[in-house]
Amino acid sequence: MSSSSSKDPLPKRRAVARLMAVQALYQIQVADQTVDEVLAQHLAGPLRLDEDDADADIAAPDREHLVAVVRDASGKSADIDVMISKCLSSGWELERIEPLLRAILQAGVAELCMGKKDLPPKAVISEYTDIARSFYDGPEVGLVNAVLDRLAKTLHDGKIG
Template identity: 40%
Template sequence: MSDPAKPSRKRALSRSAARLAAVQALYQMDATRIGLDEVIAEFGKYRFGLRDGLGDRAEGEVPAEPDEAFFADLLRGVVRQQDEVDGLISGHLPEGWRLSRLDSTLLAILRAGTYELIARRDVPFKVVINEYVDITHAFFAGEEPGLVNGILDRLAHELGRAHGK
């Protein structure tokens, strides 16, 4: 019998796909200045259903559709709390670094992960960190995954998430 408190594999893959899409949408918003509602509508109409979920799948397993509500929550939350999110990220960058120094994709990853740590207490902090480190690996081969891991881990501790709070 499965544990009802544990999310199903399909739900986990659906949320992974939503996180990746959210990072892409945040990047697109930054690069093109497209609005929040417009990017949510665009992803829903043109991109969802055409992409694979992030993560390992068993052979023959159907790719998960992104969880559109989770995707929209991530985007709306980052935009709504961007000053707080950016302040938290800035406070954990290596000495002498500024947000403006970060690659736009890396900044989108950190913003989504930070928002999720702040607001999505229903998601274990280790899941949040692992998911965004995996996304970072999809875009970068250098030191960036370690940077994301370090910043999100320190934020989880600062926010009391690492102690189950």
């Protein structure tokens, strides 16, 4: 299923960018690489589902969105971590959250904080909850949904649309 960025609708390209942003933030945390190094790797070529299958390319990411989410999440990580900590349910501590789950939360929070009209909070929450669901089948999915929902309500005066 090869496709080019000109054929793919923006929502699909943004969904790919969100997944790639989570992967990039995870890589930054665990591989001790810089934001620029990781972004260069992620922007170098098409994302493949299977390296052995040349036709396994998925939609091209919204490159601008990918870069914005990764740079915002990385550059404001201390502030984002404080926001996440304030929204965690009892029993969860930021320091004990594994790197992948933390990357999902950081990307989601960074995007919610962008405050762009073309990024409705409900869509952002749904996308990052789906990303969490693709990696987890336990309480982590609910955690992502709850944290992002609480933050969105805080940022948008109790209303999310």
